[in-house]
Amino acid sequence: MVEVSPGVVAFVRSDEGANAGLIHTADGVVVVDTTSCPRDMQELLDAAGVLASEARLVINTHSHSDHTWGNQLFDCPILAHRLCRDKMAADLSELWGPEAIKEFIAEREKTEPDWACEAREKLADLRVTLPTEVFHDRQDLDIGGVRLEIIHFGAHSPDSAVVWLPEAKVFFVGDLIFEGRYPYLEDAEVPALIAALKRLPQFGAQSIVPGHGVLCGEAEIAALLDYLETTWVLTADHLAQGRSVETAVTDPRYPRYAEGHAERLHERNIWVMYTQLSRNKESNL
Numbered sequence: 001m002v003e004v005s006p007g008v009v010a011f012v013r014s015d016e017g018a019n020a021g022l023i024h025t026a027d028g029v030v031v032v033d034t035t036s037c038p039r040d041m042q043e044l045l046d047a048a049g050v051l052a053s054e055a056r057l058v059i060n061t062h063s064h065s066d067h068t069w070g071n072q073l074f075d076c077p078i079l080a081h082r083l084c085r086d087k088m089a090a091d092l093s094e095l096w097g098p099e100a101i102k103e104f105i106a107e108r109e110k111t112e113p114d115w116a117c118e119a120r121e122k123l124a125d126l127r128v129t130l131p132t133e134v135f136h137d138r139q140d141l142d143i144g145g146v147r148l149e150i151i152h153f154g155a156h157s158p159d160s161a162v163v164w165l166p167e168a169k170v171f172f173v174g175d176l177i178f179e180g181r182y183p184y185l186e187d188a189e190v191p192a193l194i195a196a197l198k199r200l201p202q203f204g205a206q207s208i209v210p211g212h213g214v215l216c217g218e219a220e221i222a223a224l225l226d227y228l229e230t231t232w233v234l235t236a237d238h239l240a241q242g243r244s245v246e247t248a249v250t251d252p253r254y255p256r257y258a259e260g261h262a263e264r265l266h267e268r269n270i271w272v273m274y275t276q277l278s279r280n281k282e283s284n285l
Helices: 039-050 082-092 100-109 112-121 190-202 218-240 261-285
Strands: 004-005 007-013 022-024 030-031 055-059 078-081 133-135 138-143 146-152 161-165 170-178 207-212
Touching: 004 207, 007 039, 007 207, 022 146, 055 138, 078 082, 078 207, 100 112, 100 146, 170 190, 170 218, 190 207, 190 218, 190 261, 218 261
Parallel strands: 030 055, 055 078, 078 133, 170 207
Antiparallel strands: 004 007, 007 022, 022 030, 138 146, 146 161, 161 170
């Protein structure tokens, strides 16, 4: 739990999942993301000495479960981009239904029994709770004397948004940034993510809270950009030379953004880029 500015707290959960935030105002607290389950979110509130009933607003930066499944603790409005609510509603009727979650845990149990046991305990009382309010391009708010700008960026996922506090110069950027670990690109458009990362330094933030990893700054943004741009260019070259993705992933020239950390995600990112580049090539024929 780090106070990144007076009244602004970041929960940096490098080994536990997605980060979250609390913004104290004269009218109550604003919560940025709610972790992957009610129990985890409750532990963060307890650590901060805050009651869920004190929340004036919850903001979901995007729909992924590790940022939204603690929503049920809160009775206040929950704000997100309209695509976030749409995606959560669609997932609730399919992937996030109670039976689907049970089946997913049972499948993971075959190889990760300890993980499955913990997941059952954490998700026993889960009620996936959708955002109650949505915005389109941006929403500017003044809550208890604190100015907030919630801006749709897309890029990591179509619904991704950031929370900018212009007076404190604190930036909650959600999963636009994975610090110290390979980014998750399954729902991303890589060129859009690269463009989004190039926009972030323009805000002049003094503290950047990533979706995963420790607090960061422009150096970490530059490192992630280098990884994405170099990997994209190398993958495009493999495709242009007619090489398969299976061959591409063996290329030792690929940069390593998070050496030793979930290398399988690095290989998966090459697959994602190869697929996107192939799709772009076909659409231009």
